[in-house]
Amino acid sequence: MGSIVLHTYWRSSASHRVRIALGYKGLAYDPVFVNLLEGQQRSAEYKAKNPMGYLPCLVLDGVPYVESVAILELLDERFSEPALLPEDPADRARVRALVQFVNAGIQPLQNLVVLEQVGEDKEKRLAWLRHFIGRGLGAFEALLARYEGELGLRGPFAYGERFTMADVLLVPQIYAANRYGIDLEPFPRVRRANDAATALPFVAAAAPEAQPDAKP
Ligand SMILES: N[C@@H](CCC(=O)N[C@@H](CS)C(=O)NCC(=O)O)C(=O)O
Numbered sequence: 243m244g245s246i247v248l249h250t251y252w253r254s255s256a257s258h259r260v261r262i263a264l265g266y267k268g269l270a271y272d273p274v275f276v277n278l279l280e281g282q283q284r285s286a287e288y289k290a291k292n293p294m295g296y297l298p299c300l301v302l303d304g305v306p307y308v309e310s311v312a313i314l315e316l317l318d319e320r321f322s323e324p325a326l327l328p329e330d331p332a333d334r335a336r337v338r339a340l341v342q343f344v345n346a347g348i349q350p351l352q353n354l355v356v357l358e359q360v361g362e363d364k365e366k367r368l369a370w371l372r373h374f375i376g377r378g379l380g381a382f383e384a385l386l387a388r389y390e391g392e393l394g395l396r397g398p399f400a401y402g403e404r405f406t407m408a409d410v411l412l413v414p415q416i417y418a419a420n421r422y423g424i425d426l427e428p429f430p431r432v433r434r435a436n437d438a439a440t441a442l443p444f445v446a447a448a449a450p451e452a453q454p455d456a457k458p
Pocket residue numbers: 253254255256257278283295296297298308309310311345350353354355356
């Protein structure tokens with residue numbers, strides 16, 4: 243195995259995804275800490291790695307890769323066991339739908355660059371975050387309920403008995419939901435999946451508070 247470097251920030255949910263996936267696959271990496279609050283992601287040096295100015299960036303054998311879901315797919319293809327996606331194409335599509343509910347439907351709306359456009363008012367930002375995260379988690383819960391009805395999937399993870407890429411996306415999203423005080427009571431399947439995943443040691447090791455750059 244070659245070298246793996248991860249440009250990360252403790253509270254970056256997209257970096258959190260990649261930390262979980264690396265832990266799941268038992269891959270050691272060297273972290274490079276990029277402080278989002280200090281704007282280090284917008285430096286010319288970092289933007290040479292990711293022109294969007296977003297974390298994470300994974301450097302594998304000296305080659306930089308960006309966009310967390312593309313990175314997860316790359317890791318799954320390069321280091322196939324244990325797998326992040328089921329084998330059956332229909333199952334893969336259903337897991338990928340859960341992945342995209344978070345990746346496309348929720349997380350982009352909670353990004354710093356978007357919140358800056360919402361305005362400086364903290365209450366306004368919080369209302370925005372609660373609206374879009376709550377809306378997206380409601381859809382995630384509804385899709386889990388549909389899979390339960392159609393396929394008999396009853397957890398403990400998001401897509402049945404095995405940990406998948408859907409769990410990799412869900413855990414950081416629930417971390418953010420808790421951070422912004424979102425009521426998770428209406429989402430029992432989401433809570434069950436998050437509880438099952440966060441009980442796993444490699445998921446706990448990837449948690450924001452467990453990172454060396456975490457601030458109290
Ligand atoms: N779709 C991207 C999203 C990445 C992203 O939004 N990163 C956030 C942290 S979680 C970021 O770096 N934001 C910096 C900013 O808004 O200035 C991915 O999945 O990698």
